[in-house]
Amino acid sequence: MVATVPTARAALRACVEPLLAYAFALAASVGLMLLVVAAIAADSDGGDSDPAEDIDIKAIGTLVGIPFQLAGMALGGSLRLGAGAFSVSLFAPPLLVTAVFVAAVFILSQRAERATPSASTPERVILAAAGASATAVAVAIATRLLAMRSDGASLHAASVGLFLGAFALAFGSAVAGRVAAQGSLWPRWLPPDGRRALHLVTQHVLAYVAVVVPVAAVWLLIESGPEAALFAVVWGPTVAFWAFGLGHVGAVTALGEQQFAWDLGWFLGVVLPLLAVVLTLASAIAWHLRRGDDRELLAMPASWASLPIAYGSAALVVCLLSTVGLSGGFYDLGGGFTVHTAYWLIAVLAFWGALVEVLSRFVAPALARVVPAMIAKRLAVGPAQLWSPDLIPAQRIPMSPPDRARATKALIGVGVLAGLALAGGIALSVVGATMYSPEAEAEDYLDALVDADAGAALDLAPVDDDEASSALLTDQVYGAADDRITGYEITDVEEFGDTVTVTVDLEGVEDGDDVELTLVEDGNRGLFFHGWKVDEGGLASELTVSVPEDSTAVEVNGVSVPVVGGEDVDFWALPGSYVVNPYGGSEWLEPVDAETVVPASSWGVYAEIDDPEPSAALKTFVDDEVARWVEGCMAATEADPADCPQEIYPYGDEQRNLTWTLDTLPTVSWDGFYGTFPAGLSSDVDGEATATYEYDESYGYGKPHWVEATEDTTFYLNVTVDLIDGEPQVTIDSY
Secondary structure, X not given: OOOOOOOHHHHHHOOHHHHHHHHHHHHHHHHHHHHHHHHHHHHOOOOOOOHHHHOOHHHHHHHHHHHHHHHHHHOOOOEEEEEOOEEEEEEOOOHHHHHHHHHHHHHHHHHHHHHOOOOOHHHHHXXXXXXXXXXXXXXXXXXXXXXXXXXXXXXXOOOHHHHHHHHXXXXXXXXXXXXXXXXXXXXXXXXXXXXXXXXXXXXHHXXXXXXXXXXXXXXXXXXXXHHHHHHHHHOHHHHHHHHHHHHOOOOEEEOOEEEOHHHHOHHHHHHHHHHHHHHHHHHHHHHHHHHOOOHHHHHOHHHXXXXXXXXXXXXXXHHHHOOEEEEEEEOOXXXXXXXXXXXXXXXXXXXXXXXXXXXXXXXXXXXXXHOOHHHHXXXXXXXXXXXXXXXXXXXXXXXXHHHHHHHHHHHHHHHHHHHHHHHHHHHHHHHHHHOOOHHHHHHHHHHHHHOOOHHHHHHHOOOOOOOOEOOOOOHHHHHOOEOOOOEEEEEEEEEEOOEEEEEEEEEOOOOOOOEEEEEEEEEEEOOOEEEEEEOOOOOOEEEEEEOOOOOOEEEEOOEEEEOOOOOEEEEEEOXXXXXXXXXXXXXXXXXXXXXXXEOOOOOEEEOOOOOOEEOHHHHHHHHHHHXXXXXXXXXXXXXXXXXXXXXXXXXXOOEEEEEEEEEEOOEEEOOOOOOOOOEEEEEEEXXXXXXXXXXXXXXXXXXXXXXXXXXXXXXXXXXXEEEEOOEEEEEEEEO
């Protein structure tokens, strides 16, 4: 047979069948998804709410993406959840969707081959490879673009495994379909007895799966409700393959431990092996009926090997199809485990094959006579073709010179397009590595800090407003800060899944060496490039200010920010030095300037706040209150007026016309003031007053004799200053 090469048009047409099969797989995924959604809805409490009020655009986007992720898992992809440095990956193919895809590719490729026969087997292989390549690319792109995203986390099944799995499934199914269209699907080197054996063991395994899946679904429906039952339908074949291994005295292994059927309770320990025994007897009868009484064949020693080899091969397939894996990672830490049928089932199932062979020779002849004729007739049906017919190559008409010229132009065009695609890929790679890389995003953020553009920095690295206030992340506040970032140098970039850590040395700030910035994936940019954003607020850290009870505002670098007094208030602040005045709303207190340094590597700092000084207004207010009170006392006409600081001990038994004159007003010292109220003060300069009066010098002997006298006195004050509803209240006591 002469090897031929398909035309470009034929290769392009060959892409239709696997892509259409992918559409069938998506339809199957939609059906499974709708079943699961219906089960969840049926299991919910319901309610009287209007469904229109519950529509969520994000939820709709998620529903659109789910079928693509299910189909991706079915074609060999691992469903990966990534959120920052954390990631978890699940490999659990929904084999029903896999079967739909494989069957669709096989049937469509078979029809295409019959409609337009290929000239040789190499041509069929090339056509299958072309369709498989296009399908693998399309599946990988669609699965990645329709990833489900929420709050920095992404969920998708796009991976190298998906690309390779989609290619392998599409390629193998397409080759099988095209070969089957031209003759027998069986390899020409496989003898008839081997074909019968593979056909029988395939029926044996599929019959076991076909019984277990609905039984498991009904059981879960009764035990756990419709939601669990429909999940069993989605991943039922995988569970059925586990059950197949357990029923045939195999085991399921996970984390180094092995589980046998009898470890799962008496019910499964009895039912699964019993089903295996029933199907083994049926297989023995079928094997006897399909071979017939060919004594020459039965006398050959090789006839004893067909079933053990076929059953051992089937065990390998069962172990592979029953594999489920779960892995995860956090920064440099990672691990995982797989669950699958233990691979020593290969030897065990080979023994079962030998048992079927023995039963078919010595027990099945007697059993076959009591089997109903209709069932016996069905059991006797084996492979349709035991011998492969000779392949008749399709005749090709040699190309004419014009056709050859057109083909040459087409090949040149394909080469040009391939070159342009390669150049475009290189250009996209360069642009992505320079303009849309995590390092470039980090540079944009650091440049904004160097330029004191706090607004741009906040856009590039959002903070959590529920954790602290972003009121200080403004150009006005940050621009007035000292010791800001004046330059930087990126020293290292490390990638951990969807997270990138950029290490940078900062200039102009405290603790600026080996500072780390964390960046996470943030959707796509320009369709082709991964987007990145600075995570965890970038270099912003918390600045905590203890606000006095009566304060209503905090001033930071001269900018007033409203606050609630009497509690600690947290602000996000960028690296630099800040002057914090927690008494920004008070006219009675003046802060003592003290800088608070917010370092580049810190979880948070408390604001440096010294004890405030009384404002000039407060001092004046207190002095005025003291003067008013003292003046009131100077109006007294007693030698020892009540609630007043001055007093004298006058001469004589009787006095008259007593007046007080203030010589020196006492002053109040603020040395004992520490910024809190009520504050106790005392006079540091004594008050002085003079009393002028007349007293009776006769002391009661004879006629009164009034004499004028003058006496000086010194007095002191205790002053209590308090703030009531933001207004000072002064209380004065004398010694």
